[in-house]
Amino acid sequence: MGMMGTDWRTLSCKSCSSFPVLHVSALAGKPGRLDKAGRILYLNDMPEIATPEMLPGTIREAEENPRSALEPGYLVICWNDPVNFMDYVTHVFQQVFHWPLQKARHHMLQVHQQGKSVLVRESLEKAEYYVHSLQKYTLHATMERDE
């Protein structure tokens, strides 16, 4: 990882092989010693240890969702069957998830037309709570691990 604001140059010296040195401007006014010939030798000083650049967004994201990357999610799925009325299913979705009518109807139609609908993705405990609530209304609902 390179240092910020520095410029590596190679200086050739008659009495020594070339070696990388810091640009003069990064030395903060510290010239090298004069060699016997009166030439300035740039000292191969210990470079400052650079601190890695941290993108603020990365840290913030980890702090906001510390668990989502570690815990698996669970999908709450409602399955189609021939016995539950569409109006009833819509009503139950509104009651359990507090969805507006349009959203509840959208998921009901998914169940009806595609055989199932993934209603939410949640933690284990929340997914269990939602499945309990849906099964109390005798809807065909299960929870499955989100792979």
Add this chain to the structure above:
Amino acid sequence: MLAAVLSQYPCLPPAHQPLSRNGQGPDTLADQRLLDEALADQRRDNQRQLTRLLADTTRFRQSDKGWRLSLAPGDAEWVLQILNDIRVGSWAKLGSPDDLDELRGDQPNPDVGLMETAGYFQMRLLAGLRTPPDHPKR
């Protein structure tokens, strides 16, 4: 007739449904047991409320158009749950057929009648919930 239908509760056998189809989860058996217990508790609560409702004769009033049932705002949900339990339970007793039209044959079947009647009252209750309180039809 509604009282006769409601008195059939519970109709669905316990542990009717699994918590998960794939059996995934940290402790599937324990989680299934929790679900079964929660549903059993709910069934007991609903039965208690139903017994109270059927015993309260002020809730049922006869009018020139028939009988009228008065429900408090919080009652509608558990009555819906009971009616759907009866409907789905009757369907399960009939072998859970995919096509309900197969059930509508020439021979009268009490389970078919119960399933359809519970469904009728469900739809009436849902329509009543959607109707505003000051609607002229009320």
